[in-house]
Every structure is written in structure tokens, then in C-alpha cells.
Amino acid sequence: MKPTQLIYLIAALITLSCGGPANKEEAPAEPVPEAAEAVTPEYFELRTYYCYPGKREALLRRFQDHTLALFEKHDMVNLGYWTPLEGEEDVLVYLMGYPSREARDQSWQAFSNDPEWKSAYEASHQNGPIVDSVANVFLSYTDYSPRLLPEDKAPRIFSLRTYYTHPGKLEALHARFRDHTMKIFEDNGITNVVYFNLDPQTPGAGNTLKYLVSFPDTAARSESWKRFGEDPAWKKAYAESIADGPLVDSITAELLVPVAFSPLK
Numbered sequence: 001m002k003p004t005q006l007i008y009l010i011a012a013l014i015t016l017s018c019g020g021p022a023n024k025e026e027a028p029a030e031p032v033p034e035a036a037e038a039v040t041p042e043y044f045e046l047r048t049y050y051c052y053p054g055k056r057e058a059l060l061r062r063f064q065d066h067t068l069a070l071f072e073k074h075d076m077v078n079l080g081y082w083t084p085l086e087g088e089e090d091v092l093v094y095l096m097g098y099p100s101r102e103a104r105d106q107s108w109q110a111f112s113n114d115p116e117w118k119s120a121y122e123a124s125h126q127n128g129p130i131v132d133s134v135a136n137v138f139l140s141y142t143d144y145s146p147r148l149l150p151e152d153k154a155p156r157i158f159s160l161r162t163y164y165t166h167p168g169k170l171e172a173l174h175a176r177f178r179d180h181t182m183k184i185f186e187d188n189g190i191t192n193v194v195y196f197n198l199d200p201q202t203p204g205a206g207n208t209l210k211y212l213v214s215f216p217d218t219a220a221r222s223e224s225w226k227r228f229g230e231d232p233a234w235k236k237a238y239a240e241s242i243a244d245g246p247l248v249d250s251i252t253a254e255l256l257v258p259v260a261f262s263p264l265k
Contacts, residue, residue: 041077041097041148043104044139044196046210051090055130056083059092062130064261066120071096074107074114079150080264082256085157085218093160093256095264097148101138101199138199139210144178145195150263156214157221158193158256163209169247170207176247177209180237185213188231189224193264207249218255 051059068078077097084091098104111117124130141147165173182192193212198205215221228234241247258265 040099041079042140043098043100044079044148045096045098045104045136046139047094047096047134047136049092049094049131050133050135051092051130052128052132053090055128056090056092058124058127059130060259060261062120062124063092063094066117068261070111070114070117070120071107074111075103076107076111078263079148080158081259081262082158083259085255085257092259093254094262104138137210138202139196140199142174142177142195142197142209144174144182145211146192148194148264152263152265153214154258154265156191156216156258156265157218158212158214158258159221160212160254160256161210162252163248164204164250165207165209165247166245166249167207169245170209172241172244173209173247176237176241177211180233180241184228184231184234184237187233188228189220190215190228221255 049059063081071078075098079095079097081092081094083093096104098107163173177195185192191214193214195209195211198208198210215224
């Protein structure tokens with residue numbers, strides 16, 4: 001073999017041993033799995049569980065250990081979980097989000113039929129039933145509501161407020177909140193969290209506004225409401241809004257404290 005031929009042979013062997021292009025086929029790249037599309041809530045459900053005496057802690061454990069993860073598995077969005085600040089010791093209030101009413105019904109059906117849920121439910125009842133009754137209401141954003149973000153801004157307390165208007169006055173109430181009240185709230189230390197209409201199929205939907213605001217603590221709440229009531233901007237907006245008669249017939253309010261596992265704190 002001539003010296004030049006030997007050189008070419010050695011070069012070819014080096015190329016092959018180093019993974020060069022000669023007869024080497026690259027393995028196709030592994031496909032990157034697509035990320036699951038996040039559920040964007042536009043439809044909401046506020047649920048209140050009334051427990052048998054002394055059973056709320058068992059209910060909270062079931063939610064923390066099982067239910068929240070199963071809700072997520074079936075495309076339901078956990079938003080907020082609260083207990084009343086005062087009074088009712090056997091109550092849990094929570095807020096769920098869904099893309100639509102149809103999606104809500106499909107998710108609950110799948111959740112109810114999930115063997116893991118059935119097992120957790122049965123295990124939680126070993127010492128007797130937990131929940132005596134459940135109340136729920138379906139909701140959607142008002143056109144001026146902030147989009148609900150499950151933020152942790154603890155410590156804070158929440159006020160769930162429901163306004164029942166006189167007949168035909170709901171739109172005027174919305175206008176007052178949209179144009180005046182929300183800003184005056186913020187100016188006086190009241191944080192706007194979310195504002196809801198009732199589902200149109202719900203009795204009373206035409207005269208009901210439901211909303212959440214928050215405060216750092218009860219002392220701050222008292223001080224903020226006092227300042228708000230004395231604010232000249234509020235007094236002016238209120239007086240102008242009732243020129244054709246009062247808007248609100250009655251108000252209910254609940255003070256709520258987020259539980260440890262609540263996404264919204």
C-alpha cells in the first residue's frame with residue numbers, strides 16, 4: 001500500500017470512530033409533548049357546605065388531602081376556600097371556576113364517577129356523615145369586575161356582600177359601582193376582588209349583585225368603612241345615584257377567613 005493510500009484510510013477510520021457523517025443516520029428527535037391548556041374561568045359557582053356539628057375539620061381534611069386535586073384532575077379551578085370569621089363553626093364556603101355551565105356539568109359528572117373520589121368519600125364517612133346540606137349559586141363577571149386571580153396576599157379577611165335592589169334598579173347600581181364606588185373603595189383601603197352577576201336562570205338574578213372585597217384585618221376593615229362613608233366623593237355619587245329613588249332594598253354581608261389550602265388568600 002502506498003503511503004498516500006494509508007493516510008486516506010486512517011483519516012476515514014478516524015471520521016467513522018468520531019461519529020462523522022459516513023453512513024451514520026441520526027435518530028429522530030423525540031416529540032415535545034404539548035402543555036395542557038389552562039382552564040380560563042368565565043363561569044363560577046359559590047358553594048356553601050353546612051356540616052354536622054363538629055365535622056368541619058374532617059371536611060377540611062378531605063378537601064386538602066383529596067378533593068382539591070380531584071377537582072383539578074377534572075378541569076375545575078379551585079379559587080377560594082373560606083370559613084366564617086364569626087358565628088357559624090360548621091360552615092365552609094368555597095368558589096370554583098369553569099369555562100362555561102356546560103363544562104361545569106361535565107366536570108362534576110366525571111368527578112362524581114371517579115373511583116378515587118368514591119374511595120375518599122367512603123373513607124371520610126367511617127365516623128359518620130360530614131355534610132348536612134349544600135347551597136350553591138352560579139355566577140358570572142359583571143362587565144366592570146377585575147378578573148379573579150388566586151393570589152396569596154395573606155393575611156387578610158374577605159367580605160362577601162350581596163345587594164338586593166329595588167325593581168328595575170340593578171343597572172343603576174352597576175353604574176354606580178362601575179363609575180364611582182370601586183375607585184372610592186380603593187382610595188379608602190378597600191380592595192376590590194371580584195364582582196358577580198347571578199346566572200340569568202337563578203331566581204332574583206334581575207335584582208342581585210354579589211361581590212368580594214378584602215381588608216388586612218378587622219381593625220382595618222372598620223377604619224376603611226368609616227373613611228368610605230365620610231368620603232365627599234362617595235356622598236356626592238350616592239346622592240346623585242338616588243335622585244330618582246333609592247337603589248338598594250337590602251344588603252347581606254359575611255366576613256370570611258381563607259383556610260390554609262385556599263389558593264386565594
